[in-house]
Amino acid sequence: MKPSLPYKIVTYVVLTLWALIVIFPLWTLMVNSFKPKRDIFKDPFSLPTEVTVDGYLNAWTDSNFSFYFRNSFFITTVSLFLILFLGSIAAYSIAKWRSKIPGLFYIYFIAGLMIPLRLGTINLLQTIKAMGLLDTVFSLIPVYVAMGLPIAVFVLTDFIRALPDELFEAAKIDGANRFGIYLKIVIPLIRPALSTVAIFNLIPIWNDLWFPLIFIRTEDQRTLILGISLLFGQYQSNWTYILSALAISAVPVLVLYLAFAKQFIKGLTAGAVKG
Amino acid sequence: MKNKCVFLLMIAVFLAMPVINAFATGDGEKGGEAVTLTMGSWRVDDVKQIKKICDAFSRKYPDIRIKFDPTNPPEYNAVLRTQLEGGTAPDLFYLRSFGISRQLYKEGYLENLKGLPGLNDAFTKESIMPWADTDGTPYGVPLLAVSHGIYYNVDIFKKLSLSIPGTWPELIKTARAIKDAGYVPFANASGDEWTIAEIVFMNLAPAFIGGYEGRMQYETGKRCFNDEHVAAAFQAVADMAPYLPKGQEALNYYDSQQLFLMQKAAMWMGGSWDISFFESENPDFEWSVFATPGPTEKDKYICFHMDAGMGLNSKSKYKAEAKLFLEWLTTKEAATLFGNELPGFFPVHKDIPSLTNKHADAFLSLNKGRGLDVRWAWPSLLDGSPDGYSLMQNNAILILKGELTAKQAADALQKGLAQWFEPAKNCGN
Amino acid sequence: METGKISLLNGILRKKSSAHLVWILFLIPALLVYSIFMAFPLFQSIRLSFFTGKGLRPDNFVGFDNYVSLFTDPVLSVRFYNALRNTFIFFGIHMFVQNTLGLLFASFLASKFKGHSVYRTIIFMPTTLSTLVIGFIWTLILNPQWGALNKILTAVHLDSLIRPWLGDTQIALPIISLISSWQWVSLPTMMFVAALFTVSDEIVESAMIDGASNAAIFWRFKIPLILPVIGIVSVLTFVGNFTAFDIIFAMATHRGEPMYSTDLLGTFFYRTAIAGEHPVAEPNMGVGAALATVTFLLLLTGVLTWLFLSRKQRLEANR
Structure with missing residues (x-):
């Protein structure tokens, strides 16, 4: 079945919105796992200013x-x-x-x-x-x-x-x-x-x-x-x-x-x- | 036929697992020279420190090793209970104070420690009591106590030229000054509800009800749980409400710690166990601690809570060895090690060693000249429904939400306890 | 498998009398494992609901007292009815949000388009995470001091909507339900995708030639075919959420904070039977077992009703 164009657009819009709702928390998980523990709460959603791989090394x-x-x-x-x-x-x-x-x-x-x-x-x-x-x-x-x-x-x-x-x-x-x-x-x-x-x-x-x-x-x-x-x-x-x-x-x-x-x-x- | 065979073989393997396993683990049980005792605990944070302490013990008794095997704290009680009943519990384990461990003793899971050498010399009657039956028979060695007070940010206090408040009204005045300067006065919050019970209400209560002697008045029925002292204690919680952080309903314990550490909040009504955390998180941050004040200068009390004892599993295979360890715990050497390895957890030893950690030492020195008592609900108010702990916690939170007045909260406490606690039923005589 | 051996086996198994035996042989391994490691321990524990006493094996027979106190005791019954109500809300939100989204995503994913496997994996990713991590991240996002949600709301000038999200007794439960739906939406999605694939392309194409819109096709051809799967998904949502525990434990502690507003039958059971009401409390196994039994009967009634109805429907459809 070949979906019509409007249907395709709706598909992409809805799924992309959902993808954002999924990816943002995962992003939060990933960036914070690379931050020193003191920095996590200072700005939990930014990229780490100082990258540490201590957690992974541990x-x-x-x-x-x-x-x-x-x-x-x-x-x-x-x-x-x-x-x-x-x-x-x-x-x-x-x-x-x-x-x-x-x-x-x-x-x-x-x-x-x-x-x-x-x-x-x-x-x-x-x-x-x-x-x-x-x-x-x-x-x-x-x-x-x-x-x-x-x-x-x-x-x-x-x-x-x-x-x-x-x-x-x-x-x-x-x-x-x-x-x-x-x-x-x-x-x-x-x-x-x-x-x-x-x-x-x-x-x-x-x-x-x-x-x-x-x-x-x-x-x-x-x-x-x-x-x-x-x-x-x-x-x-x-x-x-x-x-x-x-x-x-x-x-x-x-x-x-x-x-x-x-x-x-x-x-x-x-x-x-x-x- | 092949498939059928595979199928049957799989069932066979599955059913034979115990046998395979018996072979696999059998060699571990060989009777070696050294005995290894397992020690259960809820202090997952202390693995390294306890290992160091146990190594010191093993140097004295080279034939006894101790393996520290903690369980995460929320599940500790349930796991220990299951293991005791299932016959798989560790030889030695941390005991909560009062009722819950007494119940284990009554059911025969804990060894009677009457006559353990050193026990009566090292500890006062009062400090043995949290791990002793009602007739005084001890079943646990007192191990650690925690203290409560108010942490404060030294720099903010200096900058605003604030002095240490000696009374509750002064404390609230200080809080107002801090708020006016744009800081959060108290880092405390009710997102983790237990904090309101344990480090706010029961922290300040001794100073309002008159410590141990005051508590006894309630527990013997001389005073009612809704008298003016209790109402004043609840009022103190109400006084704090405007000075808590924004959105405190949803801030948990970690958030509060962070608010204090980030120097956004100037005070943190907390327990001594936070010392090592604050030190390790930010060594440059200058903080100190003062005693939670009462209504007047004369009300000098501190909530000094008996937190952990050490018990011996009555079904342990190595009771004699375990008793040697318990005996060692009564020595000043052990007390000093514990006090210094675990800053903020204080040894209960009669002969309190001086502590090397300056923060811990300062916290402990607040005890001088002050009456000490455990957290109010622990000794007698937990064994019925509704229990005193939940009543204090829930009503204090309702005060913070503005849904109850202090007097109403005290009345609710009295009414709830009067349902089962005999002294509360006909109190006030 | 070699054919010779099949026919050999077949020779043995062909006899009519042995037909039942083969079916029984197929059932036995599962029955054994399930009975020894689940049914028996549970049955033993349900018995405890008629006993009272301390510890995990109370031995003082009290008849139906535990049930009576569960339904009438001033403290217990309030908690029980509260947990029951919350569980229905929790289930209702999952039923509505999680399954509707699942159906929506499935209807998109059933047709091939660029990147659809990427989207499928993204939808599934939250499901792979431990509830511990989900609790931590979402608490951080919803944090009133440094949470992202409030920052976003402030940026778009919707400050008036800001709440202490997880600290508000009115909205904490809906929020946690939504987060849990977010985590598990992949499962109904998968099941619906599986169902939608059974719709043959010819039917759809001929309908499209006739000028039917996408929506019309969806309602006319696809819904009837996925109705049975909706049944299974609903039953799984029902039983799954009536015994839910992990997400509340991770985000609102086992007391269902704030003020029991997120307390579910699962957390209430855990407190009553296993952990105790407060950090140093003794659990009450007898009442806990009674609570589990009541939950069990509630679910069993629901599921048996569904089985009966779906069977009736199937019989009618076959006629």
């Missing part, structure tokens, strides 16, 4: 931060993979199993969207302790997977349900079994939905502070946000350090997002060809 050279990065990245990617895999295969079952049972499981799963898991912290701590996972990055993965499954099941079930039954029948005639159908038909077709679910879960997992606080003590098992939280003092904070660390911490999320967005677009165009 995050870079402080050996612990590289641990934190590695841990956060590991936890996030493994959790996301498991959420997508377990969630999509369960959603496939719920969407296409002709029986009364999956409907109940569906409600059972999405009930998890409605109650903060913080409430169950003490019981969760005991489970994790009994499994011997305490104080390791592995303690967080099952918790995040469990937290991510409700949204995965909720979104993916709807998408899989919308896939036409003829596709499945055709594949069956070709002799594919259910797992084969799942891999060869379901997964490629729901790629946009998978990316959406990944992005929905990416940020809460990456930025979670509560469970690392409870489960992790050892330095080399800490997550990035747990590390950053220790930069916030009781009555004083080194904002140069904090802003730099937070700016860096947004980079992996952005990279992961771009990767998912690519999949998302691929899935869209693939779907459009078929449609």
Whole structure:
């Protein structure tokens, strides 16, 4: 479809206005992360008069931060993979199993969207302790997977349900079994939905502070946000350090997002060809 | 078959994680010579300093190492509570004063420290009390106190030829002179509401209600919480309202600190913990501190708050070693180290060491000739609903907004506390 | 995957009786993880709403007392109704602003034009930031002393609009809701883009040949196709914001300052069950669990109603 010129103009005007509303705060973040902490409040929105990279150096050279990065990245990617895999295969079952049972499981799963898991912290701590996972990055993965499954099941079930039954029948005639159908038909077709679910879960997992606080003590098992939280003092904070660390911490999320967005677009165009 | 295998393998790996992990961490538990104790705290700011102090301890006891492992302050209470109940708490940890730690002791999470060598010699009964049960059994070693007062910009005071106010009316007169000269008189603001409770209202309250003795009158029911002294204390908050910075409703603690540091505000009603921050942010800036004045020259009191004690986890594996550390904390050597490493956090030791930091020393010397008391709400007014802390804070803020008069605020405090606090129910006899 | 192996598996799985078994096998891993690490701990904790006592595991059975005090206690109930009201406002603003903007952006982004992937990334950028940083930056922008917003307003002679933004009990909540919408608008945008792509080009082109305007095309062809997605997005907005916590914690502390005007069910729950009312308070797990249960039931009712309605609609559409 070729948009008309006025439509194009409106598009650019609205999106550019929004871009300004987004970029100004990001600008504030970036310029202040390069200022000595004393200058931040003097003029928070101007370019730094004296540039410092102390914050970035601190995050870079402080050996612990590289641990934190590695841990956060590991936890996030493994959790996301498991959420997508377990969630999509369960959603496939719920969407296409002709029986009364999956409907109940569906409600059972999405009930998890409605109650903060913080409430169950003490019981969760005991489970994790009994499994011997305490104080390791592995303690967080099952918790995040469990937290991510409700949204995965909720979104993916709807998408899989919308896939036409003829596709499945055709594949069956070709002799594919259910797992084969799942891999060869379901997964490629729901790629946009998978990316959406990944992005929905990416940020809460990456930025979670509560469970690392409870489960992790050892330095080399800490997550990035747990590390950053220790930069916030009781009555004083080194904002140069904090802003730099937070700016860096947004980079992996952005990279992961771009990767998912690519999949998302691929899935869209693939779907459009078929449609 | 390959996919099925991959699938099953993944589940297997997932379920086997505990086992893998047991192998991965197993070697760390080898019984070495040195014992490492973990110390929990909410003072994330003090990592370097505490390490230095603990190293001094380890030089004396080479077999005991102490690992300082603080949690960010807003989550400290919740995290510690969860770890205690889940059996993963540190061996030693900072204790808040009064009720909240007493509750932990009653539930058996804290070791009884009765008979800890040095405890009774090093500290007065009054300073042990914030970390002792109602019958006097101690469960924590007094560690740090914080003081409250009014910071002031020496240059501005000189330039406007202002002298240190000795009474509250003089303070307000000083504030007016500062405002007339184009400065902000007080950097204080209510954007962080706790500051109005802890560094404004409870900072000035002792001078208005008569310190410890005065507080006792309220807590035994001899005086009501809406008598003229309390009303005067709330009136003092009302007096400050015109002299706070523009938009104070939205200025937070950091903003207030910055206003004072940038020399836009001439005074900052604050706590001693800001000393090291102001020193490090702007070493050339000349500031000092005076005691918060009362209604008359005779009302000489200071809010000197017992802030942190050190407790021992009753389920710790290394109680004997931890007790050696607690015993060491009662020595003058430890008190001196703490006092000098953490300017603005004062040791509670009977034999107060002289402090090397001149600002900290000046702050502490304000105590001379003045009656000391902790923050008003802490000892008895927190264990019911509505609690005294929230009542003082919320009503003081309503005064600043002009929605309540001082008398109405005092009445609201009395009415709220009378709902559960026995002495307030039939007070004034 | 090799075909030979598929047919081998297929041979085993073809039997009708094993059909259910395969579906169950697909469900089991997710069910296990979810039950052990979420459903079970939560169920254990909901039980606590019938108990009272100190600590995280109160053991003194009190029946429905915690619920009664939540709804009638002079202090608690005021906070509860206040938080409930604020949560509805918070949700309403997200629903209106975030989802409308999401739909608008999606309708732009669904057609290809120069730089559209740049704009897409820009829309997403706030989502990647930690709430800590968002809280800090926006507080700085809205600061009454050195904030940019007031400087801008002064520059365009709109000084009269200046407020202590985050300190004003009337507008702090709407402002934080807008900031949160700003952060999360990318998610509805993505979901709407996905939905809009399913509108086939031929339909649109034939409509354009017939002389339909862009707006007419949007309303006639696109809205019906994205209606189901609007449903999903609304449910996610609903459940997401009824348990919201982070942004308030970052910008207005866990007390919902100023004067509880930004207190949501999420922050109220955190205070009651976990952190305590003030810096040295003891939390009340029993009441906290009761509050979480009430929130849960509220959400469950909402979502089940939606499920029922959307199912009915689907059945009617299929007829």
